[in-house]
Amino acid sequence: xxxxxxxxxxNIIWKITALVLAIILWIIAVNIExxxxxxxxxxxxxxxxxxxxxxxxxxxxLNQEEIERSLVTARLQANRRLLTQMESSDLRAYxxxxxxxxxxxxxxGERITAPMNLRLxxxxxxxxxxxxxxxxxxxxxxxxxDTREFSVSVVKVGELPTGYVSMTxxxxxxxxxxxxxxxxxxxxxxxxxxVDLTDISLDHYAMGxxxxxxxxxxxxxxxxxxxxxxxxxxxxxNLRAQIPVIxxxxxxxxxxxxxxxxxxxxxPYIDIVGRREDLADFRxxxxxxxxxxxxxxxxxxxxxxxxxxxxxxxxxxxxxxHEIDITITIEREEILELVIPIENIxxxxxxxxxxxxxxxxxLVLRVVGVRRLINGLNLDLINTSVDITDLxxxxxNLIVEIALPNGIRQADLEVYLSINVPFExxxxxxxxxxxxxxxPTIPIPISPLMFP
Numbered sequence: 001x002x003x004x005x006x007x008x009x010x011n012i013i014w015k016i017t018a019l020v021l022a023i024i025l026w027i028i029a030v031n032i033e034x035x036x037x038x039x040x041x042x043x044x045x046x047x048x049x050x051x052x053x054x055x056x057x058x059x060x061x062l063n064q065e066e067i068e069r070s071l072v073t074a075r076l077q078a079n080r081r082l083l084t085q086m087e088s089s090d091l092r093a094y095x096x097x098x099x100x101x102x103x104x105x106x107x108x109g110e111r112i113t114a115p116m117n118l119r120l121x122x123x124x125x126x127x128x129x130x131x132x133x134x135x136x137x138x139x140x141x142x143x144x145x146d147t148r149e150f151s152v153s154v155v156k157v158g159e160l161p162t163g164y165v166s167m168t169x170x171x172x173x174x175x176x177x178x179x180x181x182x183x184x185x186x187x188x189x190x191x192x193x194x195v196d197l198t199d200i201s202l203d204h205y206a207m208g209x210x211x212x213x214x215x216x217x218x219x220x221x222x223x224x225x226x227x228x229x230x231x232x233x234x235x236x237x238n239l240r241a242q243i244p245v246i247x248x249x250x251x252x253x254x255x256x257x258x259x260x261x262x263x264x265x266x267x268p269y270i271d272i273v274g275r276r277e278d279l280a281d282f283r284x285x286x287x288x289x290x291x292x293x294x295x296x297x298x299x300x301x302x303x304x305x306x307x308x309x310x311x312x313x314x315x316x317x318x319x320x321x322h323e324i325d326i327t328i329t330i331e332r333e334e335i336l337e338l339v340i341p342i343e344n345i346x347x348x349x350x351x352x353x354x355x356x357x358x359x360x361x362x363l364v365l366r367v368v369g370v371r372r373l374i375n376g377l378n379l380d381l382i383n384t385s386v387d388i389t390d391l392x393x394x395x396x397n398l399i400v401e402i403a404l405p406n407g408i409r410q411a412d413l414e415v416y417l418s419i420n421v422p423f424e425x426x427x428x429x430x431x432x433x434x435x436x437x438x439x440p441t442i443p444i445p446i447s448p449l450m451f452p
Contacts, residue, residue, distance in 0.1 A: 050098030158198030180224030252293030274314035349389035366411035
């Protein structure tokens with residue numbers, strides 16, 4: 001025992017020095033063979049832990065997909081040999097949502113900065129001297145989950161056959177429940193379902209998938225939960241027809257000498273939609289009577305075509321005009337006296353007395369019309385004719401057939417042309433009985449004018 005103690009105590013300073021030198025040499029040798037280094041590992045994927053905490057608290061991470069698509073750089077300090085055994089795929093950066101949410105519970109809806117952690121592989125975790133990530137933190141956008149009701153609108157696509165019109169579609173149910181982050185629910189402006197009406201000619205039923213759009217018209221259906229995801233769509237399909245507008249009745253008395261010269265209807269037809277059987281029984285758009293008492297000049301009255309349809313199942317086609325303008329022109333009439341030369345009168349028929357007949361040089365014709373028509377009237381626009389088939393000896397008053405331009409009429413009910421056929425001498429015994437063989441004179445009836 002004394003020898004052992006003596007061995008260690010003898011020249012102890014030298015022995016301690018030798019031990020220290022040996023340790024130093026060992027460290028130098030180790031560092032030369034397997035030195036400590038800091039190495040960067042690029043493209044390390046990012047994930048989350050304690051995701052169930054979000055569901056438990058009714059929260060959602062708005063930028064989860066963005067963070068999961070991002071890549072970070074990991075810096076590790078360890079022996080070279082260990083570092084060379086590792087790859088980026090052995091590492092995983094993560095955010096602990098459990099600690100992040102509880103630490104920032106009052107900041108829901110705000111931008112939260114949470115630390116980035118690094119999970120090391122089991123074979124290297126104990127020998128890593130130091131590690132961190134770049135970036136060292138990540139921004140979280142947390143929001144609370146909510147459920148709201150939204151009305152469903154139906155969007156029609158495709159073209160119906162010619163002559164058919166789709167009416168207002170309906171969806172069943174008309175309201176769906178949408179669950180998602182409040183900020184996303186706040187941005188929803190359109191919840192719709194589409195229905196294709198290509199070549200549809202009957203009432204149409206179809207299932208439509210719900211689509212959700214925000215204020216920028218971006219489809220965000222995948223970012224929310226919709227219940228139900230489909231609705232049943234019903235689209236009534238009707239026929240379209242152009243129905244004429246019936247000229248309205250006029251009531252009341254005009255001032256003396258004035259007449260209605262025109263009634264204009266604009267538009268003359270209205271596009272109506274309805275069932276085939278209803279359209280078959282509908283003949284026209286009826287308008288209310290118009291009182292023109294004491295009126296002169298031009299008046300315009302507007303009526304609504306829909307008033308005529310209220311008692312029917314028909315309707316005016318959407319986006320088509322339904323106002324009807326009735327323009328009534330009221331003008332004063334005047335009398336014009338025309339002298340028509342006998343050569344302007346067509347003689348029709350045949351008579352044995354024609355060679356002995358004495359025709360007047362002209363015919364006086366009185367016509368009635370408004371000033372703008374009377375002023376432009378000339379003999380070339382008037383056709384007159386007399387049938388002489390019944391011509392006899394003596395004085396003949398034959399009716400004149402007269403064709404006048406539109407808007408002008410005869411002032412007298414009938415106009416006669418007086419033609420005299422002298423008797424032959426051997427047919428006249430004396431002056432007293434001559435008159436007995438003559439045809440009686442027919443008086444010319446002159447009717448009073450309707451307007452002075």
